[in-house]
Amino acid sequence: MHRILLPALAGLLAGTLPLAAETESEGLAAIKAFTLEHNAALVTEAKRLRDLVGAYAATIAAHGNDYAAAWAAEGATLADGVRGIRAQWLVASNHYETIEGIVAGIPATARYDLILDAGNPGTEAEDVADYDLALPDGTVLERPGSLFHTITEPLFWGSDPGHAKLAADLDGDGQVGAGEMLFDANLALGATAGLVFWSEALMADMQAWEPNRDDAFTAVVTMTPTVGDYFGEWKESQFLGGAGAAFVAQSRLVDVLAIMGGCQRMYAAAVSPVVAAGDAALDAAITGAFADLLALVAETRDREVQGERFTAEEADALGAEAQDIAERVVAQVLQAAARHGVEIRG
Amino acid sequence: MRLKSQLRFHARPLALAAAVAAALAGLLLALAPKPLPGGVALAAVPFYRLPFGPDDQGRDRPFWPSRLQAAGLPFVDPARLPSSADCAACHPREFEEWAGSLHAVADRDLVYEATVEANEDIVRNPEQTRFCEGCHAPSEMLAGRVTRFVAVPPADALTEGVACIGCHTATHADPEAGNGALTLAYGRAVADRDGPAGAALLADPRAHLAAYGAPDTTALMKGAEVCGACHTEIYDASNSRARGPQVVQSTFAEWRESWYGRNGITCQHCHMAADPAAQVLALRRGDLTPPARLSHRFIGANHVMADTRLGAALTVLRGGLLPGTDAAATGATLAVQGRQTADFLRTAAGLELRALRPTADGLHLEIAVRNLGAGHNLPTGVNDQKHIWLEVVVADAGGAVLFRSGGAAERLGVEDAEAVAWIEHFLDGAGERITNHLTFATAAVVWMRDPIPPRGEDVVAYEVPLAAGAARPLRLTARLYYRIALPDLVFANLRRDLPVAPFTLAELAAELPETLP
Known part of the structure; x- marks a missing residue:
C-alpha cells in the first residue's frame, strides 16, 4: 500500500503529481509552464511579504525608529506583524522550493537559485550569491548571501542576534524565549524588496528560456544528488538536534520533497520520452527509482509530522539510503545522456 | 662401474617418466586459469x-x-x-x-x-x-x-x-x-x-x-x-x-x-x-x-x-x-x-625526570620524552591534527599548584600557546595557520617542535619559579597527552562542538627531594 500512497503523497507535497509527457517537446513545454506558474506565484507572495514588512517598518518608523517605544506603544500590532511575516515567508519560500530543482538545474537560471535560496556570502570558492543588496538607509551589502536562507530566515526568526533589535515577548506568555524579538526593519525592507526584484528577474529569464534536452538532463543530474546534503541539513537542524542545533523555519524534509519532486517532474516530463525511446527498461528503472526516492522522503516526513523524533544515527541512515537511490538515478540518466549525445553543463 | 650399469638399466623408464612429467606440467600450465583483464576503458x-x-x-x-x-x-x-x-x-x-x-x-x-x-x-x-x-x-x-x-x-x-x-x-x-x-x-x-x-x-x-x-x-x-x-x-x-x-x-x-x-x-x-x-x-x-x-x-x-x-x-x-x-x-x-x-598507545612513550637543580628563582628541571615503542616518529601521520603535548605541574606539600605548563585548557580543547607541543602547522599563502586540514589551501607545513624519532628522545627544560617558603616536599607530575584531531577541525568541517578527548600516553609523578643537589 505504501508503494502506491507514498509516491502520491510526495507528488502532492511537491506541487502536483509528476505527469509523463507523450513527447519530449510537450514535456519541455509542460516543465516551462509549471515553472512559470510557480514563479508567478513566488512573485505575488514575495510582494505580499514585502508589504507586510512595509507595515511592520512603518510601525517602527512611526516611533522614530525606537524599537522599545514602538513595542511599548504597539506591541500587539508588532507581534501580529512578526507572526504574519513568518507565515508569509513560508508561503513564498515554498513556492520557490517547488521549482528550485528546475531553476537550479538549468544553467541559464542557476544563478537565481544562489541569489534567492542557496548561495553563500563569498565564504566558499563556488556557489556564491553574486549580487549586492541596497537597503533603504543607503547601505549597500556586498554579496550578502541568499535572500531566503542567509538573510531573511534568520532575520525573521531571530536566530541572527546581530539583527535582533529588541527582545520582546511576542507570544505574550510572560517570558522572552528563543527567537522572540523585533528584527531590523531596514534590513527586512531591503531584503524583501530584493526578493521581489530577483523573483521578477528570474521570471523574465525563465520566460526567455528555450527548453531543450541538454538543460533537462543537466537539471536532473545536478540536482538529484543534492538529496544527501538536505538530509544532512535536516540532521543538523533543531528538528533533530535540539536547542543547540542550526535553526531552520521548517523541516528540511519539506525542501527535500519539493526539490526532489521537481527533479522527478523534470525527468518524467522532459527526459523520460528520450530515454524510453532508446531503452524502455532503463526508463522504467529510473522512473521506479525516482518513485522510491520520493516515497522514502515522504514516508520520513510523514513520520516526522506524526511526532516521531529521529536520532542523528537514523537520519544518517535515511540520508545514506536516499543518496544511494539518487546516485543510481543519476548514473542511469548519465548513461542515457551519453547514448543520446547530450551535453551536461554543470 | 655398478652405478653406470644401474643408470643404463633405468635410463629408459627415467626418460619416459621425465617426458610424462614435462607433458603433465605443460598441460597444467595450459589449463591453469589466467587472470582476465576484467577492466573498463x-x-x-x-x-x-x-x-x-x-x-x-x-x-x-x-x-x-x-x-x-x-x-x-x-x-x-x-x-x-x-x-x-x-x-x-x-x-x-x-x-x-x-x-x-x-x-x-x-x-x-x-x-x-x-x-x-x-x-x-x-x-x-x-x-x-x-x-x-x-x-x-x-x-x-x-x-x-x-x-x-x-x-x-x-x-x-x-x-x-x-x-x-x-x-x-x-x-x-x-x-x-x-x-x-x-x-x-x-x-x-x-x-x-x-x-x-x-x-x-x-x-x-x-x-x-x-x-x-x-x-x-x-x-x-x-x-x-x-x-x-x-x-x-x-x-x-x-x-x-x-x-x-x-x-x-x-x-x-x-x-x-x-x-x-x-x-x-x-x-x-x-x-x-x-x-x-x-x-x-x-x-x-x-x-x-x-x-x-x-x-x-x-x-x-x-x-x-x-x-x-x-x-x-x-x-x-x-x-x-x-x-x-x-x-x-x-x-x-x-x-x-x-x-x-x-x-x-600506552606502549609508545615514556617520561623520565632527567635533571633537577635549584636556581636563584626556583628550580630547573628537565624531562625526557622518550619514543620507546613506535617504529616511526612520535607523533607521525597527519600531524596538523594528531599531536602530543606535555603537561607539567609542580605543587607544594598541600597540593597548591605552584607551576603549570600545558594545563587544563589544553585538555578541554583550547590550545595553550605556551605548552610544549609536537605539532605541525599548516600555513596558507599569507602565512596564516589553517586548523581544519584544508590541504588544497596549504602553502607550507612547519613543525613547531621536531617529532621524536624511533628509540629517540626529546629533553624538555623548564624553569620553575618558586616563592620563598613553599611548603615542602614539592610534587612533580608530568603527563604526555595525545589528541587525534583539533576541536577546530570538527567544529569547522563537521559543524559539531564535539569534544575530542585526549589520551594519556605516559605519566610521571615524583616527590622532589627536600634538599636538591
Missing part, C-alpha cells in the same frame, strides 16, 4: 573528466593528483567487484577484525568526509579530491566515480574504504613518491568472480590464488612498502598551494631510517600483530620474533574511532554500518579494537 565511463591533463609522456592521468594506478585498463565495473562482505563467507575472522579497523571506514568516517567536502568547496574542480580518495577510497576511484558527473552507480564494495581487494590485488608500490602510489590489479578480483566458488573453490583454488595470491602481490604484502605508498604524503602544486614539495607525512621514511627498518621489523609486525601491545613490549625487550599470526585490525593511534563509550555517536562517526555487519557484530569488534588501540 576510460572512454567507456561517460562524462569522466580529466581536468589536470596528461602526464609528460602524453598519457592520460585518470586518478591524478593521486598517484594511484590501475594494472591494465583504468576502471572496473563495480557490480562485478567483490565486497569484503563477500570475502567474509570464507574468511570470517579476517573480516570481523577488519570491520573494526580504520581501514574499513577510511571512506565513511564522517570527519574525513566532511574534511573532503570542506576542501572541495575551495577549489574549482571536484576531481582534485582524487588526491584524498586515492588512499581513502581506491575502489571508488577505480570504479570511475570520483568525478563531477558520476555515471557509475554505487555498490557495496565501493563503500568499504581500504578493503580486502585494496591490498590483496596490489602489484606495485612506491613509498618514496607516496600520495597513493599503489598499482592495483582489480581486474584479477573481477576475473575471480567467474571462477569456482564454495566447495568447488576449495577443490580447485587456482583461480582464487591467481587473483589474490599472485607472487607479485604476496611479495609486496610482506614489506612496509605497500603501507608506505599511502603513509607518505607530500604536498606540491598539484594538490595544494605549495610551490615546492612539502612533506606532510613521512611515516615510511621515518621507519626505514630507524632501528626497526634496519632490523627488518615491518609495519605489519606491530600494526597487524594479534596482540600489538604485547608485540611492542617484546620488541622493547629486544625480542625480534615476528608475530605468529597477522591480524587485520591494523591497530593504530585513532582511539576515538574505536571508543565504544561514544555509543550510537560512534556508529554515526564511522559512517554507519558496513555491508555484511550488524550493530551487535560491529559493537563486539569495536570493543576489541578500542581495547587493543588503548593498550597499543
Whole structure:
C-alpha cells in the first residue's frame, strides 16, 4: 500500500503529481509552464511579504525608529506583524522550493537559485550569491548571501542576534524565549524588496528560456544528488538536534520533497520520452527509482509530522539510503545522456 | 662401474617418466586459469573528466593528483567487484577484525568526509579530491566515480574504504613518491568472480590464488612498502598551494631510517600483530620474533574511532554500518579494537625526570620524552591534527599548584600557546595557520617542535619559579597527552562542538627531594 500512497503523497507535497509527457517537446513545454506558474506565484507572495514588512517598518518608523517605544506603544500590532511575516515567508519560500530543482538545474537560471535560496556570502570558492543588496538607509551589502536562507530566515526568526533589535515577548506568555524579538526593519525592507526584484528577474529569464534536452538532463543530474546534503541539513537542524542545533523555519524534509519532486517532474516530463525511446527498461528503472526516492522522503516526513523524533544515527541512515537511490538515478540518466549525445553543463 | 650399469638399466623408464612429467606440467600450465583483464576503458565511463591533463609522456592521468594506478585498463565495473562482505563467507575472522579497523571506514568516517567536502568547496574542480580518495577510497576511484558527473552507480564494495581487494590485488608500490602510489590489479578480483566458488573453490583454488595470491602481490604484502605508498604524503602544486614539495607525512621514511627498518621489523609486525601491545613490549625487550599470526585490525593511534563509550555517536562517526555487519557484530569488534588501540598507545612513550637543580628563582628541571615503542616518529601521520603535548605541574606539600605548563585548557580543547607541543602547522599563502586540514589551501607545513624519532628522545627544560617558603616536599607530575584531531577541525568541517578527548600516553609523578643537589 505504501508503494502506491507514498509516491502520491510526495507528488502532492511537491506541487502536483509528476505527469509523463507523450513527447519530449510537450514535456519541455509542460516543465516551462509549471515553472512559470510557480514563479508567478513566488512573485505575488514575495510582494505580499514585502508589504507586510512595509507595515511592520512603518510601525517602527512611526516611533522614530525606537524599537522599545514602538513595542511599548504597539506591541500587539508588532507581534501580529512578526507572526504574519513568518507565515508569509513560508508561503513564498515554498513556492520557490517547488521549482528550485528546475531553476537550479538549468544553467541559464542557476544563478537565481544562489541569489534567492542557496548561495553563500563569498565564504566558499563556488556557489556564491553574486549580487549586492541596497537597503533603504543607503547601505549597500556586498554579496550578502541568499535572500531566503542567509538573510531573511534568520532575520525573521531571530536566530541572527546581530539583527535582533529588541527582545520582546511576542507570544505574550510572560517570558522572552528563543527567537522572540523585533528584527531590523531596514534590513527586512531591503531584503524583501530584493526578493521581489530577483523573483521578477528570474521570471523574465525563465520566460526567455528555450527548453531543450541538454538543460533537462543537466537539471536532473545536478540536482538529484543534492538529496544527501538536505538530509544532512535536516540532521543538523533543531528538528533533530535540539536547542543547540542550526535553526531552520521548517523541516528540511519539506525542501527535500519539493526539490526532489521537481527533479522527478523534470525527468518524467522532459527526459523520460528520450530515454524510453532508446531503452524502455532503463526508463522504467529510473522512473521506479525516482518513485522510491520520493516515497522514502515522504514516508520520513510523514513520520516526522506524526511526532516521531529521529536520532542523528537514523537520519544518517535515511540520508545514506536516499543518496544511494539518487546516485543510481543519476548514473542511469548519465548513461542515457551519453547514448543520446547530450551535453551536461554543470 | 655398478652405478653406470644401474643408470643404463633405468635410463629408459627415467626418460619416459621425465617426458610424462614435462607433458603433465605443460598441460597444467595450459589449463591453469589466467587472470582476465576484467577492466573498463576510460572512454567507456561517460562524462569522466580529466581536468589536470596528461602526464609528460602524453598519457592520460585518470586518478591524478593521486598517484594511484590501475594494472591494465583504468576502471572496473563495480557490480562485478567483490565486497569484503563477500570475502567474509570464507574468511570470517579476517573480516570481523577488519570491520573494526580504520581501514574499513577510511571512506565513511564522517570527519574525513566532511574534511573532503570542506576542501572541495575551495577549489574549482571536484576531481582534485582524487588526491584524498586515492588512499581513502581506491575502489571508488577505480570504479570511475570520483568525478563531477558520476555515471557509475554505487555498490557495496565501493563503500568499504581500504578493503580486502585494496591490498590483496596490489602489484606495485612506491613509498618514496607516496600520495597513493599503489598499482592495483582489480581486474584479477573481477576475473575471480567467474571462477569456482564454495566447495568447488576449495577443490580447485587456482583461480582464487591467481587473483589474490599472485607472487607479485604476496611479495609486496610482506614489506612496509605497500603501507608506505599511502603513509607518505607530500604536498606540491598539484594538490595544494605549495610551490615546492612539502612533506606532510613521512611515516615510511621515518621507519626505514630507524632501528626497526634496519632490523627488518615491518609495519605489519606491530600494526597487524594479534596482540600489538604485547608485540611492542617484546620488541622493547629486544625480542625480534615476528608475530605468529597477522591480524587485520591494523591497530593504530585513532582511539576515538574505536571508543565504544561514544555509543550510537560512534556508529554515526564511522559512517554507519558496513555491508555484511550488524550493530551487535560491529559493537563486539569495536570493543576489541578500542581495547587493543588503548593498550597499543600506552606502549609508545615514556617520561623520565632527567635533571633537577635549584636556581636563584626556583628550580630547573628537565624531562625526557622518550619514543620507546613506535617504529616511526612520535607523533607521525597527519600531524596538523594528531599531536602530543606535555603537561607539567609542580605543587607544594598541600597540593597548591605552584607551576603549570600545558594545563587544563589544553585538555578541554583550547590550545595553550605556551605548552610544549609536537605539532605541525599548516600555513596558507599569507602565512596564516589553517586548523581544519584544508590541504588544497596549504602553502607550507612547519613543525613547531621536531617529532621524536624511533628509540629517540626529546629533553624538555623548564624553569620553575618558586616563592620563598613553599611548603615542602614539592610534587612533580608530568603527563604526555595525545589528541587525534583539533576541536577546530570538527567544529569547522563537521559543524559539531564535539569534544575530542585526549589520551594519556605516559605519566610521571615524583616527590622532589627536600634538599636538591
